[in-house]
Amino acid sequence: MTNILLPTSTAGSLPKPSWLAEPEALWSPWKLQGDALADGQRDALQVALHEQTQAGIDIVSDGEQTRQHFVTTFIENLNGVDFEQRKTVTIRDRYQASVPTVIGPVSRQQSVFVEDAKFLRKQTKQPIKWALPGPMTMIDTLYDDYYHSREKLAWEFAKILNQEAKELEAAGVDIIQFDEPAFNVFFDDVNDWGMACLERAIEGLNCETAVHICYGYGIKANTEWKKTLGDEWRQYESVFPKLQKSNIDIISLECHNSRVPIELLELLRGKKVMVGAIDVASQVIETPEEVAQTLRQALKFIDADKLYPCTNCGMAPLSRATARAKLAALSAGSKIVRAELAQT
Numbered sequence: 001m002t003n004i005l006l007p008t009s010t011a012g013s014l015p016k017p018s019w020l021a022e023p024e025a026l027w028s029p030w031k032l033q034g035d036a037l038a039d040g041q042r043d044a045l046q047v048a049l050h051e052q053t054q055a056g057i058d059i060v061s062d063g064e065q066t067r068q069h070f071v072t073t074f075i076e077n078l079n080g081v082d083f084e085q086r087k088t089v090t091i092r093d094r095y096q097a098s099v100p101t102v103i104g105p106v107s108r109q110q111s112v113f114v115e116d117a118k119f120l121r122k123q124t125k126q127p128i129k130w131a132l133p134g135p136m137t138m139i140d141t142l143y144d145d146y147y148h149s150r151e152k153l154a155w156e157f158a159k160i161l162n163q164e165a166k167e168l169e170a171a172g173v174d175i176i177q178f179d180e181p182a183f184n185v186f187f188d189d190v191n192d193w194g195m196a197c198l199e200r201a202i203e204g205l206n207c208e209t210a211v212h213i214c215y216g217y218g219i220k221a222n223t224e225w226k227k228t229l230g231d232e233w234r235q236y237e238s239v240f241p242k243l244q245k246s247n248i249d250i251i252s253l254e255c256h257n258s259r260v261p262i263e264l265l266e267l268l269r270g271k272k273v274m275v276g277a278i279d280v281a282s283q284v285i286e287t288p289e290e291v292a293q294t295l296r297q298a299l300k301f302i303d304a305d306k307l308y309p310c311t312n313c314g315m316a317p318l319s320r321a322t323a324r325a326k327l328a329a330l331s332a333g334s335k336i337v338r339a340e341l342a343q344t
């Protein structure tokens with residue numbers, strides 16, 4: 001896919017231009033409607049791609065410019081979910097949100113992101129990565145008044161995600177990534193059925209597959225939650241062994257500025273790892289040397305040909321200037337380590 005050592009990428013989202021949506025917010029309403037919105041989203045996708053290539057990012061994405069939210073936008077395109085009937089639930093055991101209700105069998109009305117992926121594919125020859133929500137994270141963002149079973153609903157979503165993933169693969173996507181922050185919260189469920197659902201979602205795919213597991217965007221609910229986790233964040237320890245044995249090719253995780261003990265990466269030995277070397281919960285721009293230092297630490301546990309420098313999570317809530325500077329730091333830091341590896 002790419003011959004470069006330490007190919008850089010982002011977890012997925014980038015800030016949207018202020019003419020498209022309110023900046024520095026999640027679930028930010030669109031500022032355009034109808035055809036103007038569709039045009040605006042495509043224009044923003046091109047801008048996001050341009051900013052990644054300008055920053056020297058190797059594996060590029062759409063910056064998630066056509067979606068309002070990484071989970072909700074996918075669900076909006078499904079049958080069986082009523083967005084008018086809303087219930088307040090606690091997302092990831094952490095914060096309350098008003099969510100739509102599952103009222104019948106869930107199925108995909110049509111392709112959700114495939115046209116966007118084809119559009120991105122036409123714009124670049126670089127490898128492209130496309131993010132989809134993971135089944136467990138999807139069920140955590142809904143009130144289920146039909147299946148009455150988290151496992152059953154997640155399995156149905158896995159089948160739907162698999163249909164979408166196969167179309168994305170056919171559209172020329174090189175890496176399909178499933179975002180599963182819920183894997184960092186519901187450990188027993190992950191091991192009982194969450195991993196099986198994820199494997200169902202990637203069934204029959206020939207492109208590379210990734211799962212992104214993080215401690216969330218830099219929003220208040222997440223930073224408050226992180227304060228309760230103590231000096232060592234060992235959440236990954238519960239799910240890494242199962243991920244290591246899974247058919248998923250790449251694990252995307254949070255490292256820089258987090259309290260995840262770096263030696264937990266040993267549990268993933270043999271897998272490709274997207275190492276978060278950029279903190280998305282801070283406005284402070286990393287220096288290239290700080291990025292390099294995080295990568296050097298990770299290299300103790302990951303072979304150089306399996307290390308993919310990345311961001312800790314999506315950058316949607318950041319300002320565009322901050323995101324641009326952080327992407328440039330990611331590139332520059334990776335370059336330092338690449339040069340060091342070339343000398344050894």
Ligand SMILES: [Zn+2]
Nearest residue numbers: 214216313314
């Ligand atoms: Zn994330």
